[in-house]
Structures are given as C-alpha cells and as structure tokens.
Amino acid sequence: MRFSIVYTYMVHHDVRFAVRMLTRQPAFLAAAVVTLALGIGANTAIFSVVKAVLLEPLSYRESGRIVAVQTLWTERNRAGSVSGGDYPDLIAEPSPFAAASRYAGGELHVEIDSRAEFVAAYGVDAGFMDVFHVTPVAGRLITPGEFEIKATLALVSAGFAERHFGEPSRALGQVLRVEDRAITIAGVLPAGFHFPVKAELWFPLLWENANRTAHNYRAIALLKPGVTPEAARAHLSGVGARLQQAFPSTHKNKSFTATPLKDLFVERSRMTLWLLMGAVGLVLLVACANVANLLLARAAARSREMALRTALGAGRRRLVRQLLVESALLGLAGGTIGLTLAYVGVDALVRLAPPNLPRVEEIRVDTGALLFNLAVSLGAAVLFGLWPALRAARVDLHDTLKQGGSRAVLGGGGSEWLRGALVSAEVALALVLTLGAGLLFRSFLALNAVDLGYRPEGRLVLTASIQAKTEAQYIQAGATFERIFAALRELPGVRSAAGVMGLPNGPYGSNGLYGVEGMHDLTSGRIDRLPQAGFRLTSPGYFAAMGIPLLAGRDFNERDLYDAEPVVLVSAALVRQVFEGRSPLGRRINCGLDRDVWMRVVGVAGDVRNDNPALPPGPELYMPLRQHPYHANDLHIVVYARGDVSAAAVRSIAQINSTIPVKVSTLEQFHGDAVALPRFRTLLLLVFAVVAAALAAAGVYGVMSYVAAQRQAEMGVRMALGATSGDVLSLLARDGAKMAGRDQRRRVVTAGPRWREDGCGGSGLRTCSCARGGATDRVPVVRHPATRPAHHLLRRSAAGRSGHARRALAGRSSIADRPGVGPAPGVGRRSWQDRLTGGEAFTLPDFYFTTTSNREAGAEK
Numbered sequence: 066m067r068f069s070i071v072y073t074y075m076v077h078h079d080v081r082f083a084v085r086m087l088t089r090q091p092a093f094l095a096a097a098v099v100t101l102a103l104g105i106g107a108n109t110a111i112f113s114v115v116k117a118v119l120l121e122p123l124s125y126r127e128s129g130r131i132v133a134v135q136t137l138w139t140e141r142n143r144a145g146s147v148s149g150g151d152y153p154d155l156i157a158e159p160s161p162f163a164a165a166s167r168y169a170g171g172e173l174h175v176e177i178d179s180r181a182e183f184v185a186a187y188g189v190d191a192g193f194m195d196v197f198h199v200t201p202v203a204g205r206l207i208t209p210g211e212f213e214i215k216a217t218l219a220l221v222s223a224g225f226a227e228r229h230f231g232e233p234s235r236a237l238g239q240v241l242r243v244e245d246r247a248i249t250i251a252g253v254l255p256a257g258f259h260f261p262v263k264a265e266l267w268f269p270l271l272w273e274n275a276n277r278t279a280h281n282y283r284a285i286a287l288l289k290p291g292v293t294p295e296a297a298r299a300h301l302s303g304v305g306a307r308l309q310q311a312f313p314s315t316h317k318n319k320s321f322t323a324t325p326l327k328d329l330f331v332e333r334s335r336m337t338l339w340l341l342m343g344a345v346g347l348v349l350l351v352a353c354a355n356v357a358n359l360l361l362a363r364a365a366a367r368s369r370e371m372a373l374r375t376a377l378g379a380g381r382r383r384l385v386r387q388l389l390v391e392s393a394l395l396g397l398a399g400g401t402i403g404l405t406l407a408y409v410g411v412d413a414l415v416r417l418a419p420p421n422l423p424r425v426e427e428i429r430v431d432t433g434a435l436l437f438n439l440a441v442s443l444g445a446a447v448l449f450g451l452w453p454a455l456r457a458a459r460v461d462l463h464d465t466l467k468q469g470g471s472r473a474v475l476g477g478g479g480s481e482w483l484r485g486a487l488v489s490a491e492v493a494l495a496l497v498l499t500l501g502a503g504l505l506f507r508s509f510l511a512l513n514a515v516d517l518g519y520r521p522e523g524r525l526v527l528t529a530s531i532q533a534k535t536e537a538q539y540i541q542a543g544a545t546f547e548r549i550f551a552a553l554r555e556l557p558g559v560r561s562a563a564g565v566m567g568l569p570n571g572p573y574g575s576n577g578l579y580g581v582e583g584m585h586d587l588t589s590g591r592i593d594r595l596p597q598a599g600f601r602l603t604s605p606g607y608f609a610a611m612g613i614p615l616l617a618g619r620d621f622n623e624r625d626l627y628d629a630e631p632v633v634l635v636s637a638a639l640v641r642q643v644f645e646g647r648s649p650l651g652r653r654i655n656c657g658l659d660r661d662v663w664m665r666v667v668g669v670a671g672d673v674r675n676d677n678p679a680l681p682p683g684p685e686l687y688m689p690l691r692q693h694p695y696h697a698n699d700l701h702i703v704v705y706a707r708g709d710v711s712a713a714a715v716r717s718i719a720q721i722n723s724t725i726p727v728k729v730s731t732l733e734q735f736h737g738d739a740v741a742l743p744r745f746r747t748l749l750l751l752v753f754a755v756v757a758a759a760l761a762a763a764g765v766y767g768v769m770s771y772v773a774a775q776r777q778a779e780m781g782v783r784m785a786l787g788a789t790s791g792d793v794l795s796l797l798a799r800d801g802a803k804m805a806g807r808d809q810r811r812r813v814v815t816a817g818p819r820w821r822e823d824g825c826g827g828s829g830l831r832t833c834s835c836a837r838g839g840a841t842d843r844v845p846v847v848r849h850p851a852t853r854p855a856h857h858l859l860r861r862s863a864a865g866r867s868g869h870a871r872r873a874l875a876g877r878s879s880i881a882d883r884p885g886v887g888p889a890p891g892v893g894r895r896s897w898q899d900r901l902t903g904g905e906a907f908t909l910p911d912f913y914f915t916t917t918s919n920r921e922a923g924a925e926k
Contacts, residue, residue: 074661077389083391093394094461097356100763101399101445103756104352106299107345109430109438113411115338116427116437116708125256125428126198127287132294132323134165134284134301147284147321150277153302155284161297164195165286168261169271171572174530174699174726176242179227181726183528184225185241185263188270194825196287197260203233204252207269216270219248223256225265244271245532262423266687277315278657285326285406297323310534331561332422336748344753346391346497349445351757354491355764356395357449361484363705364388364457371457392450393443400442404430407438417748419741456483494680495761497752502754504748508748512740518682519569520612524732525711526568527705529718529725532698539694545722546700547623550604552717559706561610564690567601568701568732568740569675574599575696579656579686581643582663598639598684600658602697605689608670610703611732618668632689633664635749637672639684656686659695664688678739734816773797851903852869 087094108602120127134155135144146166147155156165170187191212199206203226207218209543219241226236233253239707241248248268253714259265262282274281331338368869371384418425529549531542546564552560567574578595580586585595605621608614616637625632633654640649653663672682690697704714718727737744774779780793 079384079387080389081396082387083195083394087289087391087394090363093359094398095312095394096763097359098201100352100355100760101396101442102402102406103760104345104349104403105396105400105438105445105758106403106410106442107753108349108441109403109407109434110410110414111338111341111345112113112437112669113407113430113434114414114428114431115325115342116431118422118424119331119335119338120752121424121427123330125260125326126324128164130288130290130292131196131326132286132288132297133284133326135322135324136280137305137320137322139320146280147282148277148280149274149282150539151308151321152282152284154308155833158288161289161292161300163289164192165284166190166193167282167284168193169272170264171281171316172528173243173266174532176532176724177239179724181727183530183728184266185261186266186268187261187264188272190270191266193267193285196285198256199254199258202250202255204237204250206252212269216246217246218251219243219266219268220252220254220459221250221267222259222265226250226253235880241266242532243268245534245538246271254357255576263480277312286323290836294323294325311490333390334422334742337742340746341749341753344498344501344750346486347494348757348760349441351491351494351498351764353445354487354494355760357453358484358491358764360388360392360450360453360485361456361487364453367457369791381459382735384457388454388457389446392446392454393411395450396442396446400443403442404435404438407434416751417745420738422745432464435487448716454481465830491761491764495757497788498750498757499754502750505747505750509740509743512679512743515674515678517569517678517736518671519614521705521732521736523705525706525709525714525731526732526735527702527704527714527718528713528728528730529702530699530893531722531725533694536694540691542698543691543694546697547717548721548904550606552721553638553704553714554709556706556713556717558708558710559704561606562702562704563607563610564604564697564700564702565601565604565607566690566696566700567599567675568735569673570678570735571701573699573701574675576659582653582655584643596684598636598642598656600685601675601685601688602693603687604691607703608686610705612671612705613673614671616669618666620668621689626691627694630694631660631662631664631692632667634668634670635666635688636670636685636687638680638682639686640669642684642797654686658688659693678736679743690787710862739912769797769800849905875899 123131125131132146136147136151137144149167152167156162166189168187168189171184171185173186174182175186191207191209194206201220202223204220207216207220212870221236223233226233230236230239236250236253239250241250243266286297287512288294301321301323305316309316309319349406374384375381392822411430413429414427415425418428446585525813529546531545533542548561550564553559576597576599578597580595603621604626605623608620618634621632621634633648635654640646644652647668649669652666653664654666655661670685670687673685674680674682675685676683690700702714704710713730718725776797780797783793783796
C-alpha cells in the first residue's frame with residue numbers, strides 16, 4: 066500500500082513537472098501536438114471506415130452463417146447468378162443449408178395512391194425470412210403457403226412506411242401496384258434491415274424461368290450450425306460435377322460456389338480501404354519521426370538540466386520515466402485533437418464516399434475507434450519518445466557541466482547521426498507515399514482518358530418505366546415511348562433523343578449466347594461452343610444521341626416494328642470475334658434474349674465500353690426496342706441538348722402520361738459512378754501524400770531551427786572572424802541537407818587547420834559535408850539572430866560560462882599571438898577585438914578547433 070501511494074505521488078509529480086516543462090516552450094508544444102494530431106486523426110478516421118466496412122459483422126442475425134450461392138465459370142474463374150433450372154439441385158437434400166432463397170428485382174415502377182415512383186423492390190422465395198430471421202415491427206410475415214400460391218401480399222421497410230404513410234401501423238392493408246399487379250402490405254420490417262442493399266419492398270417471386278442457361282436469379286443460404294463455407298463449397302462442387310455429367314452441353318466449365326455474404330459485400334472495396342490504411346500508417350510514421358527529431362533537438366538543449374539532475378542523485382531510469390511521461394502527454398494531447406479531426410474527417414469521408422461503397426450508413430467514430438485512438442496515441446508516444454529519452458538520460462557529467470561543453474554549444478554531439486537518420490526516414494516515407502499517390506493519380510488520369518466509344522458530355526438521362534403485363538400492353542408501352550422521344554426532340558435546344566435498355570454503366574442490360582447462320586449449329590445442343598455478347602435494345606437515333614459512330618450499314622428506323630423482319634446491329638468487336646474482319650451485313654444472327662428468331666444484320670456500330678471503363682470493349686448486339694417489347698418497358702432516355710432541359714423534359718413526359726415515374730440524371734454521372742471508387746482512392750491518397758510531405762518539410766525546418774538556435778555562439782564567433790552571412794547560411798543549410806541525405810555519417814564542423822589555410826575571408830570556414838542545402842533548411846538560418854556575433858559572445862562572457870573567455874578578458878592570451886592566425890583581410894586587429902571585448906584580448910576555446918572525427922583528431926595529435 067505504501068509503495069503504491071509513493072508510486073502514485075511520483076507519477077503525479079512527473080505529470081505536473083512534464084506539464085510545466087512543456088508549457089514553457091509553447092512553440093515546441095504546438096508543433097509536436099499538431100504534427101501528432103494530423104497523423105493520429107487520419108489513422109482514426111480511416112480506421113473508423115475500415116472497422117465499419119471490413120471488420121464489423123453484418124447487421125443481420127447470424128450473419129456469419131449467411132452465404133451467397135453462385136454459379137462459377139471455371140474457365141474464366143468468374144462467379145455470378147444462378148439459373149432457375151439449377152437452383153433446385155443446389156438446395157436439394159442432403160444439403161449444408163438450413164434455409165435458402167433466390168431473389169430478383171431492382172428499382173421497379175411502383176404506384177402508391179396514384180403516384181408513381183421507383184422503389185428498390187425484389188421478388189423473393191419462401192425461405193428468405195428464414196435466412197435472415199427477421200421479425201416485423203408491424204403486421205406479419207408472408208407464410209410459406211402464401212409464397213407457393215404467389216399471394217398478392219408484400220412486406221415494406223419501416224422507412225418506406227413512415228415516408229408514405231406516416232407510421233408503420235398505418236401502412237398495413239395499403240394497396241400498391243407493382244408490375245401492373247395490385248398487392249397489399251401485410252407487414253413492416255425493421256428500419257435497420259435492408260437486403261439487398263437499399264431494398265424497401267419484398268413480395269413473392271412472380272416470374273420464374275426454369276431454363277438452365279438463363280442466369281436470372283441471385284441466391285442466398287443460411288449454413289447449418291457447424292458447417293463451414295469450405296464444406297458448403299465442397300458440396301456445391303460435387304453438385305456441379307454431377308450436373309456436368311447430366312448436362313454436358315450446358316454445364317461444361319460450369320460449377321458452383323458459396324461465398325460468405327460479407328466477403329461479397331466488400332470484395333470491390335477491400336483493397337482500397339487497406340491501401341488507405343497503409344497510407345495513413347505511413348503518415349503516422351512520418352509524424353512520429355518528426356516529433357522524435359524535435360525531442361532529440363530539445364534533449365540537447367536540456368543536457369545541462371539532465372546533468373544537474375544526475376549529479377543530484379537522479380538515476381537513469383528516473384530520467385527516462387520523466388521524459389516518457391512528457392512524451393505520453395504529447396501523444397495524448399495529439400490524440401485528443403486528432404479525435405476531433407477524426408470526427409470531421411469521417412463526415413467528409415461519408416460525403417465523398419462512392420455510391421458503391423458498402424455499409425456507408427454504418428460508418429461512425431464509435432467506442433472501438435476511441436480505443437484505437439488511445440492505443441495509437443500511447444503507441445506513438447513510445448515510438449517517438451523512447452529513444453530520445455534514452456539518449457537524453459545518457460549524460461556525460463564531465464563534458465556537460467564544464468563551461469562551454471560541446472553538447473551545450475554545438476547542440477548535437479553524438480545524436481547528430483540519429484537526427485539525420487530520422488530526417489532521412491521521414492523524407493523517405495513521404496517520398497514513398499508521394500510516389501505511390503503519383504502513380505495512382507497517373508493511372509486514374511489514364512482511366513479518364515480512355516476512349517469510351519461514346520460522348521458523355523451534354524447528355525441528359527431520364528430513367529422511365531411503363532407498367533405492362535400482357536403482350537398488347539408491352540407493345541403499347543413501346544408506342545408510348547416513341548411519342549415521348551418525338552416530344553423531347555421538339556424541345557428548344559434538343560438535338561436528339563432516344564431510348565435504350567442497357568445504357569453504359571446502367572442498371573439494365575443483358576448478355577448471353579448467340580449464333581451466326583451458317584457458322585454455328587443451334588440444334589445440336591452444344592451451346593458451350595457458342596460465342597457470347599452483350600444485348601442492348603435501342604430506339605432509332607440512339608447512336609446519334611450517344612455519339613457512337615456507325616461504321617457500316619444503317620441505324621434502326623420507324624419501320625422496324627414487332628411484325629417487321631427482325632434486324633440487328635453488331636459492334637466492331639463482334640465483327641472481329643466471329644467474322645474475322647469480313648462484312649457482316651446481310652448475315653443472320655439468333656440470340657436468346659426473348660424471341661427465337663433470326664435477325665438480319667443491317668449495320669455495324671463502333672465499340673463501346675458498356676460495363677466497365679477499365680475493361681476493353683466487348684462484343685455487342687443492338688436490337689430495336691419495338692421488336693423486343695417484353696424488355697423495353699424500363700428504359701433510359703438519352704437527351705442530347707444544349708443547356709439544361711431537364712425540367713421541360715419531365716413536363717413533356719407528364720403531359721403524355723402522368724403515371725410514368727421519371728428520375729433525372731446525366732450520362733456524366735453514370736460514368737462518374739463507374740470510376741467513383743478509383744477516384745475516391747486516388748483523392749485520399751493524394752491528400753495523405755501532401756500531409757506527409759508537409760510534415761517531412763516541417764520536420765526538417767523544426768530540427769534545423771533548433772540546431773541553429775543551439776549554435777548561436779558558434780555562428781557569432783565565425784562571423785566575428787570574418788565569415789559572411791552567406792557562409793553561415795550555407796554551412797547550416799548543408800548540414801540540414803546532410804541530415805536528409807541517404808549517407809549518414811557522424812560529422813562535426815571542421816575549423817582549425819582549414820581555417821588557417823583559408824583565413825576568414827572569401828569562402829570562410831569550410832565543412833566536410835558535400836550535401837546540398839534545401840529550402841526548408843535555409844529558412845531558419847536566414848531568420849536566425851546570429852548575425853550579431855558580438856552580442857552573443859559578450860552575453861556568454863558576461864555570464865561567466867567559459868573559462869577560456871575569463872582568461873581572455875583577463876589579458877592572459879590573445880588570438881593574435883597564435884602563429885598563422887589573424888583577422889580577416891581588411892579588418893583591423895584592434896577593431897575586431899574591440900567589437901568582441903571592448904578593447905581587451907580574447908582567446909577562442911579549444912573546442913572551436915576540433916577535427917572531423919576522433920580518428921582524425923588522434924592523427925593530428
């Protein structure tokens with residue numbers, strides 16, 4: 066008990082003394098705390114993002130057991146959706162899954178009280194609620210029997226219910242229209258539940274396709290207790306092997322896999338976030354090296370204090386503990402300010418985050434981030450404070466306490482090499498981060514400079530949907546869209562307007578296999594030999610509206626209707642893929658989009674990067690909207706116009722059909738969303754690189770400022786003996802550049818024999834360093850008060866700090882009596898002695914004539 070009381074008192078005393086010592090030097094305190102705050106704050110902010118996105122489990126119950134069941138194309142090692150024909154085999158017993166469900170949907174046209182809007186709505190199976198164990202906050206769930214009969218019931222999110230009906234209970238019994246079908250709200254799910262991402266409406270799956278080649282569904286499953294994802298993958302691989310034997314034509318190079326749902330969520334952003342975490346780690350290392358250098362310089366200035374405390378009985382452990390307490394206070398102060406910066410940084414990151422960054426709404430500075438901030442603050446304190454504390458506590462009493470000791474005057478002694486190493490380290494770290502950011506920025510510029518195949522500038526995009534259920538309604542929807550296109554073309558400033566299903570980087574679109582008449586046999590069943598392409602539906606004028614060149618043939622026209630001869634346009638990549646450069650015009654192609662018909666090629670369009678700007682253009686089939694109406698009721702309308710015509714365009718659509726929901730965007734926004742993650746990564750890395758470079762520059766400046774302050778008397782002597790301000794500036798600047806150089810040696814300024822050779826004029830005293838000075842080294846030297854040499858020398862002699870000075874003032878010796886030593890040319894002996902001592906002779910201390918190293922000193926002796 067007594068020991069703990071004594072120890073607590075000692076710690077309390079150390080803290081009080083540390084606060085008093087730190088506040089006595091506000092400039093040092095501010096520089097160190099701000100430096101640490103930048104490094105710790107950046108780490109805390111990025112850790113908050115990494116923790117929320119990558120480390121925290123998903124917000125679903127038993128989320129660690131939920132997996133995504135996917136088709137795996139082994140030849141390309143690519144996973145994707147499952148087909149309706151394969152899904153029953155994947156979940157059939159014996160199975161590793163306790164529950165499973167498939168789902169399909171997206172932003173669908175939903176009518177609420179005669180108002181139409183786009184809602185993230187999904188059709189699901191009966192096992193959906195069993196996978197997630199969701200409990201409604203109002204109403205009830207849809208029963209398995211109701212799923213079987215595809216009952217006209219729906220579940221909505223609490224946010225949807227509050228937004229449209231005021232509160233969850235008032236949403237029960239309300240009727241919605243989805244896909245031109247009236248459905249009644251049976252229950253309201255909790256506000257925190259959203260699966261898929263941003264989903265707000267769930268209903269029994271209305272459409273089913275049992276084809277094994279149409280991969281229209283996504284599937285999820287809940288693993289049985291004790292079953293690992295690896296075991297589930299092994300089971301699905303066995304299912305894939307059996308299906309390959311049963312269906313060799315459709316399942317060649319095709320298997321199945323199970324991916325943890327969390328991994329599926331973060332697979333695209335994982336590399337970006339860990340890269341940013343590594344970048345801020347480098348920033349923190351630069352900050353620690355910076356503060357460690359400042360502490361080393363400060364320790365040199367406190368050498369007499371440490372010597373006196375040692376002489377009075379303080380042990381080395383006591384001194385180290387005191388200095389570590391000061392470092393801990395610096396770290397905690399920097400961490401506290403850094404925590405404030407982290408709150409601001411997290412808000413900025415959330416606003417800058419790309420739309421495809423998952424779990425953005427969960428990012429916040431929480432308790433875990435606070436503990437991380439505390440750990441980083443204390444860890445940084447040990448990192449930057451331990452070695453300076455050990456160096457400062459190793460005191461040479463004889464050298465330090467004697468008047469004019471080298472450490473007191475020269476300000477470095479044996480720690481010069483360590484300061485240089487730290488400066489080199491922080492400059493190197495900043496350089497690595499800057500080069501990495503530069504390379505990433507160059508890659509991003511290259512990504513933005515790729516030829517997209519279309520022109521996004523000045524293109525307005527209107528997302529519109531017309532509900533249809535029967536063939537006649539789908540055909541009528543196509544006719545309505547043609548009226549809309551014509552009305553939009555009449556607006557002032559509009560050059561062209563057209564519709565597309567499959568806009569570049571848009572949510573709609575399809576792909577699949579196709580065959581060319583005379584080249585591929587579609588009746589043999591060997592579909593694994595068929596080529597693959599993307600499927601796009603367009604209206605006449607789409608290529609002109611998008612700026613896509615027509616390389617051959619014609620565009621679609623108003624005669625390409627449902628009852629006319631089916632036609633198709635192909636991309637240049639498809640021509641290279643199957644026609645080997647020969648003209649495809651007049652050839653016939655069949656694809657599995659919706660109609661089993663042969664389509665005649667009437668044109669060739671330029672290549673377009675439809676799916677990803679970073680990938681080369683793939684083969685594409687463009688088909689007329691009016692000939693494929695079952696996929697043409699959800700469209701993007703591209704309007705090429707001068708100026709903003711969005712309001713007029715929305716009014717024109719409302720005049721034709723007021724129930725059509727319209728969402729306004731631009732083609733540039735679609736492209737921007739496609740490159741949002743690389744842009745986010747590049748921007749943050751550039752910011753961190755600038756911060757690291759600024760910290761490194763500040764570190765060099767701070768250390769050189771301390772060194773210059775400690776060498777005031779030396780610089781005064783040098784200028785008194787004839788050195789100019791430029792000589793002094795060059796000397797310290799070269800020393801600073803030597804610290805930032807890659808070859809670190811233990812060197813001190815050389816005088817004596819070299820001074821005797823050159824005198825004090827001309828180039829002044831030379832140094833043994835060949836390093837070149839930098840801008841950050843020169844600033845503290847230019848501002849240094851050492852241009853008043855007599856002031857500093859007289860201040861030292863008046864204080865009685867040097868025995869040599871006392872003997873000189875007493876007239877015992879004169880520098881003029883030394884052989885080969887004299888004043889600078891043009892300076893009278895009496896005049897420079899008068900300036901120094903008021904008429905009395907003055908003798909320089911011996912330490913001003915030391916040699917470059919101990920070895921050289923021994924050789925001269």
